[in-house]
Amino acid sequence: MINxxxxxxxxxxxxxxxxxxxxxxxxxxxxxxGRFGRMFRSLPPAEWxxxxxxxxxxxxxxxxxRDEKNxxxxxxxxxxxxxxxxxxxxxxxxxAGYTYLGQFIDHDITFDPASSLQRANDPDAxxxxxxxxxDLDCLYGRxxxxxxxxxxxxxxxLGRQLTQNGKPTKARDLPRYExxxxxxxxxxxxxxxxxxxxxxxxxxxxRNDENVIVSQLQSAMLQFHNKLADEDPDAxxxxxxxxxxxxxxxxxxxxFLPTICGPDMVHEILPELGSKKPAWENQPxxxxxxxxxxxxxxxxxxxxxxxxxxxxxxxxxxxxxQLVGGDDPKQAxxxxxxxxMQGRFFIFAGVQNRSLNGFxxxxxxxxxxxxxxxxxxxxxxxxxxxxxxxxxKIDTSLxxxxxxxxxxxxxAGLLKPxxxxxxxxxxxxxxxxxxxxxxxxNLLRGLAMRLxxxxxxxxxxxIEPIEEENLRVGKAVLDTFEENQKLTDISEEFRGKAPLWxxxxxxxxxxxxxxxxxxxxxxxxxxxxLGQVGGRxxxxxxxxxxxxxxxxxVRRNPNWMPSYDIRTMGDLIQFALS
Numbered sequence: 001m002i003n004x005x006x007x008x009x010x011x012x013x014x015x016x017x018x019x020x021x022x023x024x025x026x027x028x029x030x031x032x033x034g035r036f037g038r039m040f041r042s043l044p045p046a047e048w049x050x051x052x053x054x055x056x057x058x059x060x061x062x063x064x065x066r067d068e069k070n071x072x073x074x075x076x077x078x079x080x081x082x083x084x085x086x087x088x089x090x091x092x093x094x095x096a097g098y099t100y101l102g103q104f105i106d107h108d109i110t111f112d113p114a115s116s117l118q119r120a121n122d123p124d125a126x127x128x129x130x131x132x133x134x135d136l137d138c139l140y141g142r143x144x145x146x147x148x149x150x151x152x153x154x155x156x157x158l159g160r161q162l163t164q165n166g167k168p169t170k171a172r173d174l175p176r177y178e179x180x181x182x183x184x185x186x187x188x189x190x191x192x193x194x195x196x197x198x199x200x201x202x203x204x205x206x207r208n209d210e211n212v213i214v215s216q217l218q219s220a221m222l223q224f225h226n227k228l229a230d231e232d233p234d235a236x237x238x239x240x241x242x243x244x245x246x247x248x249x250x251x252x253x254x255x256f257l258p259t260i261c262g263p264d265m266v267h268e269i270l271p272e273l274g275s276k277k278p279a280w281e282n283q284p285x286x287x288x289x290x291x292x293x294x295x296x297x298x299x300x301x302x303x304x305x306x307x308x309x310x311x312x313x314x315x316x317x318x319x320x321x322q323l324v325g326g327d328d329p330k331q332a333x334x335x336x337x338x339x340x341m342q343g344r345f346f347i348f349a350g351v352q353n354r355s356l357n358g359f360x361x362x363x364x365x366x367x368x369x370x371x372x373x374x375x376x377x378x379x380x381x382x383x384x385x386x387x388x389x390x391x392x393k394i395d396t397s398l399x400x401x402x403x404x405x406x407x408x409x410x411x412a413g414l415l416k417p418x419x420x421x422x423x424x425x426x427x428x429x430x431x432x433x434x435x436x437x438x439x440x441x442n443l444l445r446g447l448a449m450r451l452x453x454x455x456x457x458x459x460x461x462x463i464e465p466i467e468e469e470n471l472r473v474g475k476a477v478l479d480t481f482e483e484n485q486k487l488t489d490i491s492e493e494f495r496g497k498a499p500l501w502x503x504x505x506x507x508x509x510x511x512x513x514x515x516x517x518x519x520x521x522x523x524x525x526x527x528x529x530l531g532q533v534g535g536r537x538x539x540x541x542x543x544x545x546x547x548x549x550x551x552x553x554v555r556r557n558p559n560w561m562p563s564y565d566i567r568t569m570g571d572l573i574q575f576a577l578s
Contacts, residue, residue, distance in 0.1 A: 035132060037296035039288055039537065040460055045450030046499070052491035053447060056502065057440025059473045059490055060396055061403035064421050065315060067339050072420050076316045076340035081384040085525055088477045090390035093527020094312065095380075097373030098259055099391050100214045101569050102309040104221075105252060107138045107207045109545065110302045132297045133549045134249050134542070136241075139221050141204030144237060150175070150202055154237040155229050156222040157202070162367035165322035170577040171367040174201040174209060174219050199361040210407075211347060212356040213317065216368045217573075221248075224576035246553040247562045247572060249546055253554065255568045257542060260308075261535035269543050272558050279558060284547055288461070289540040295548035298541055300457070303449045304500040305537035307442050308530060311505055312391040315399040316344045317356065320369035321385050327417035329353070329363075341419070343385070348401040350426035351415040357406045370577075374570030393528045395476035395509040396484075396502060398439050404428065408436035442501050454503020455496060458533050466510055471498055476509045478516050478523040504534035 067075040077086040085092050109132060131137055144151040151157060159173035176199040180189050189197070201209040201218075208218040224247075229240045253273065257266045267273065272282035289298060323343035326332035332342040349355030353363070371379040372389050379388040392399065401424070406412065409426035416423065428436035435441055455465040471494075474484030487494045487502070498506065511531045516523030530538060546554045553560045566572050 035297055036299055036302070039298035039300045039541075040452055040457055043452035043456050043460060046453035046456065046497045048447065048491070048493045048497075048499070050444065050447070052493045053443040053499070054435075054440055056473070056487070056490050056494070056499070057435070057437050057443050059485060060398055060439035060502075061437055062397050062400055062475065064400040064424065066421060072422070073335075073339060074341070074346075074419065074421055074424060076344060078340050079318075079383075079385045079387065083383045084380065084387045085390060086387075088479075088524045089392050089475055091312070091393040091528050092390060092525045093529060094259055094391045094394075095374055096312075096314060096317065096389040096391045097217075097370070097569065098256065099309050099312040099314075100211075100217050100373075101251075101256055102260070102306075102312075103214050104138070104208065104217055105134070105256065105542070106302075106306060106309075107205050108134060108136055110297055111205065111207075132295045132545055134245070134252060134546055134552070135549070136221070136245055136248060138205035138208055139203075139218070139225070139244075140241060147204075150204070154240060155226045158222060158226070159201075159219070160364060162216075163365050164320040164367045164369060165324070165365040167322050169367040170223075171216060172219050172223065173361065173364075174203055174215055174222075176201055176361055198359055200359065206359070210358040212319070212345075212358060212362050212366060213368065213373070215358055215362075220370075220573045220576050224572060227576050227578075242551075243563075245551075246560065247566060249553050250560070250562050251566075251569050251572060252542060253546065257539055259529070261530050261539045265535045265539045266543070269539055270547070270554065270558075273554070276559055284543075286540055286544055286547075288536065289544040291544070291548060295545050298537070299449050300451060300500060301537050301541040303442075303445050304451055305504045305530075305534050306541070307501050308394055308504055308508070308534060308538070310398055310402060310438055310442065311394050311396070313347055313399055313402060314389065314392050315401050316340075316346050318344050318372055318385060318389065319366050320372070323365065327354070327415060327419055346401055346424060347399075348404060348406055348426070349424045350404065350409070350412055351419065351423045352412050353415055354419055355406075355412060357412060370570060370573045374568065374573065376570040376574050393476040393509070393512070394505060394530065395512075395528070396473050396505045397475045400425070402438040403436065405436045405438055405441075408434050443499050446499050446501055451500045453497035454500045454507070454533065455498060457500060457503075457537075458507075461533060461536065463532050466503075466507060468495060470510050470513075471503075471506050472509070476512055476528060478513070481509075481513050504530065504537075507531035507533050 065075050067073045080086060141147045141150055144154070157175045159175045162171040162173055163169055178199050179197060180194060181187065182189060201215070203209065203218060209215045225240060225244045228243050229235065232240070253266065268285060270284050272279050272284070275282050324332060325343060326336035326341050336342055345356050346354060347356050349357070371377045375388055379386065382388065404426040406426060409428050412426065426436070458465045468486065468488055471487040472481065472484035473487060473490065474480070487498055508528055508531050512526060512528040516526040519526060529535070546552045549555065564575050566575055
């Protein structure tokens with residue numbers, strides 16, 4: 001029988017008129033906790049027209065980076081020797097690898113295939129198909145007893161060996177399924193037919209194959225498990241799994257969160273960490289993320305604050321220093337070298353072999369040199385092609401390829417040299433019903449999930465909201481920040497109630513601007529991390545999930561330290577592939 005109270009909660013309040021705004025919002029659900037829930041249960045949802053959100057989403061996608069000499073061709077900042085930061089959009093404080101570590105963590109704790117952009121959603125009625133714990137179920141799936149095809153004994157099955165343009169490495173692709181028979185006739189496929197069938201990865205979460213970088217990060221984690229199994233042959237599967245989980249959890253607490261939110265935020269919430277004092281002398285301080293018996297996934301985290309990483313995505317990446325080609329994989333033309341195309345790949349593109357699109361096998365020579373993504377082997381001190389690539393700044397701008405998500409566009413076509421801007425931009429299938437613009441999707445999801453505004457959350461936290469004058473849309477570049485379009489210029493509907501996801505980005509951007517402005521010409525190199533609102537939501541949620549898990553290292557042994565001198569994600573990968 002349908003509960004009328006639940007039905008009432010699903011009604012979508014009118015944007016204008018129709019009674020008191022928010023009068024049909026129920027601050028409490030029948031069940032205080034579910035797999036999804038609300039962190040700020042007393043706040044009513046903010047409302048905007050979908051047109052206003054679509055316009056904001058369009059404004060947040062930046063223009064493609066065009067060559068000054070020929071605007072039809074893409075360009076990227078040159079990799080000059082002696083300099084690590086090559087572009088004013090690069091964040092000196094966060095390496096590019098943390099973008100994809102953040103994506104990996106997200107896939108470990110949230111998966112909601114049921115919610116829709118086209119209707120209001122009740123978080124209490126949604127099921128998170130990931131456990132709300134940092135337990136690596138995206139890696140382990142349902143385990144060897146239920147998914148034996150992922151395993152060989154107590155170790156993971158691995159894919160083919162990868163090289164750096166022919167140079168041998170320890171990197172491996174994910175194990176992949178290759179169906180060599182016609183599904184209708186049972187006859188063997190011809191070589192031409194077999195190339196048209198995607199080689200799907202055999203892993204615990206398909207999303208960890210959605211681009212080449214997160215795919216190889218998943219593979220490194222598989223190899224880390226196998227390495228620990230080799231180090232202790234007498235340990236059974238569950239013992240090895242527990243050790244992998246604790247190393248991963250330690251990295252989240254002591255590497256990822258301090259990098260993204262700042263170390264002070266982490267230690268404010270869990271002061272016991274590393275203190276060497278009894279836990280009762282340093283009780284955790286969760287001000288906003290609270291649960292009764294079981295943890296839940298806050299919708300303010302999953303649908304807004306934790307999507308900060310979308311602004312960190314670079315348009316172009318170097319996978320390793322051995323790749324030197326352009327449109328011809330073996331060599332780049334002088335013009336391609338001048339435009340920064342030599343051996344670099346776009347995160348998403350409308351053409352094959354110049355894009356890091358996932359869900360299929362990729363060239364074996366694309367093994368990642370992880371020193372270009374995490375600080376290993378002193379790469380943070382290097383310039384040129386060997387530099388540690390920075391993430392882009394956390395700001396209110398997303399790079400142009402994120403306006404054309406492959407999942408919602410027509411399949412990438414063959415490269416027809418020379419590579420042009422037009423070839424990079426895929427063609428959306430149905431931009432109105434299922435937009436390919438990531439910013440637009442995030443904003444519409446926030447509306448569908450009935451999230452409160454950023455200002456409302458700031459006020460509840462006791463933080464002075466950012467003034468309208470300083471809520472801007474555009475890149476965090478010191479010289480042009482005050483020229484960026486004001487949020488209220490896009491729509492007056494946003495006055496006093498910015499979408500929460502946008503506000504988290506704007507807060508980080510404005511906090512950075514105030515610091516950068518005081519440093520003058522060096523301000524663009526000032527690091528950016530999350531501010532008080534965004535950082536608090538992100539840190540309290542991840543630390544809360546760990547603290548609520550009785551099997552986590554935080555609860556079992558808060559002073560535990562990893563083995564093998566592993567202190568960062570770069571260390572873990574380096575050990576796994578050694």
